[in-house]
Amino acid sequence: MATNGSTLATLKRGQKGIIQAIDAGDPQVQRLMVLGLVEGAEVEHASSAIGGDPMEFRLFGCGISLRQEHARHFQVAPVAAGD
């Protein structure tokens, strides 16, 4: 499960990734897990606001936005395009 240091924050626009590990110490990160950002979930970076923060992700068809500072807590394995 090499993630090459990829996190939700490093996903490019339109790129998909599967969450591998979460640094869940922060209660705000735990909140995001209750919203469905858990290990095994596939997410796509859909858009970002001006300056790249906050970012919007697609998670099972619904949009969820989070700030970069929180996105960094989620390690992802990028899914190669065409998969």
Add this chain to the structure above:
Amino acid sequence: MTKSTEIRIPASEITVAKRADATIAVVGNPNAGKSTLFNRLTGLKQRIGNYPGVTVERHVGLLKHGDRTTELIDLPGTHSLSAHSLEEQIAVDVIFGRMAGTPAPDGILAVIDATNLYQGLFLLQQLVELGLPMVAALTMGDAAEKSGVHVDTEKISAALGGTPVYRVVATTGAGLDALRDAIAHLPQLPPPQRVVIWPDLAEAAEKLARHSQEPLRFAEVERLLIDGETAANKAIVGKLGAAARRELSQLREVLFLDEPPIARDARIRYRWVRGVIADVQRATPPFVGWRSRITDFLNRPVPGTAGLFVVMAIVFQAVFAWATPVMDLIDAATSSLGSMIVERFGEGALSSLLADGVVAGVGSVVIFLPQILILFLFIILLEDSGYLARAAYLMDRAMRSVGLSGQSIIPMISSFACAVPGIMATRVIPNRRDRIATILAAPFMTCSARLPIYALLIAAFVPATSVGFLNLQGLVLFGLYLFGIVAGILTALLMRKTALRGPKPPFALMLPEFRKPNLQTVLIQLLGRAKVFLRRAGTVIFMVAVVIWALAYYPRADDLPGDVDQNVAAAMQMEQSWLGRAGHVVEPVFAPLGWDWRISSAVIAGFPAREVVVAVLGTVYAVGDDADEGTLSSRLKSAKKPDGSKVFTLPMVIGLLIFYACCLQCVATLAVIRRETNSWRWPIFAWLYMTSIGYFGALLAYQIGSA
């Protein structure tokens, strides 16, 4: 009477007039279409109140079906039975029957969005564990089909322990009849079978429930294991007893080890959800229509932000342009009604009370309605279409730099029209500190009631010379707008660093797909807003208007010379009324600002509503209260102090403008702050704070300018 005469009736023989046969809680994720469905089911048979001690609205409606009347409680949207916000806490408390004044529900109507089964199933699986009779309504099925997703309701029902699932389309009403029938008979339905997806947790919960002193429900104990002992579940912990309480901490240690329990719970439950989705939902490649193309375009940072400004410009323009004619009409109607009363009943205390007190008082409440309705129409449309969340997302970074979050942008911009709907719009801000900081900043935005005063003073005292290609008058007006924005932002920043200091609020915003708002829902919400404003704020505004009338009317001057003209007589009456006397009394306070007693009493009269100042100035300067601006401004220009110097010098006028840019002279705003914060503390603070800034700003301008 003595106690022996007391008649005791066995409780079983007392028949209480019950309004409803059962109480059903409507539960679902935010944006699942819960409120639309609730409005569809109950129509206008609903009441909006507040939960005790908080500002969260309580929506209750009646559903009559056959001979049964069911009371539906529309709960705030929630993602889980472990609450993270005040609104979620209220939803959870009502579900568990812990909310004072709200009966424990006899059943659950769970609302699940077909386009968001992921979060929906996560919540519904927890609801199944409640052991209450339950039905589920699957909404947005049509939208899901359109995007190529087919959902199998039979399989969802099976996954949720046999919970009946009804497909409904709230916009067309399809499927509602079957759902109504199911709700009416819900209390007789056996609860769904528990779905065990985490056997260790279920086992621990069973064990703890057995050892508890007082009976506790399985789902309650399960949440207790996950959440631990918190302030919110103190009462339940108390029911456990000492032994079970010790057991609770031991069980938690074994269950979660070093992991945060909420994280572990989410992980396990969502794993189950993913399995169910793979089974119940079939997806075909989505059709890329114009809607998704637009969404995609607006998702890019720059077009998205530009689009937001265009939308806000349209809203702002509409509030100004559409409301003004109606407001002029209301204004004209109240003044002609006032003169009709005077004609009909003649001059006298009663007719003056009716005309200048009651009618003018009612008028000053109703005059806010056009702006409130138009602004709220837009806000509700933006909210229901899903755009409001996107606006908050786009502006988050900018607002964060001043200590707020993206959700503050709409209330702030709305306040340029009127702070009253602006403050009412802060309800979208989940964090209390953020919300209050926004409420305190909002009244600094230049509202439409400040414009008449600005217009009068600028036209009279600022020369219409050009500065480069700009006009000095326009420049001053622009400066006043800018001043309000800067003062508001600094206030928010100051508050977030001092009294409202606290951890950064969690920012996790769901961004729903754009969808067409439902007309019925929009209208019901709009009506609700108008009612709340008229009932809660309207009464305060009305009372204050009558008080100010009395202050200006009494005591009567009985020795007015008979040969003066009507306007001069009115001015003389004003001078010796309580209001005029008050103006004289406070004159020393305002003298360092360069104000005479006339301006002082006008400012006092303007405390309930700043726009009154122009009319009062008209009266005290004896030009009549409906004199045109030209007459009044020339009278102001020639006003002299007893020593012969001019009253309205440029530094004094600049000071007066600064005073009006700051000072919170608006009872409607104060009443709304009181209502929205649920305490007198914040309106009193806001008033003192803004008035002192205005006073010292005016003092500084006058003293420096006159030196």
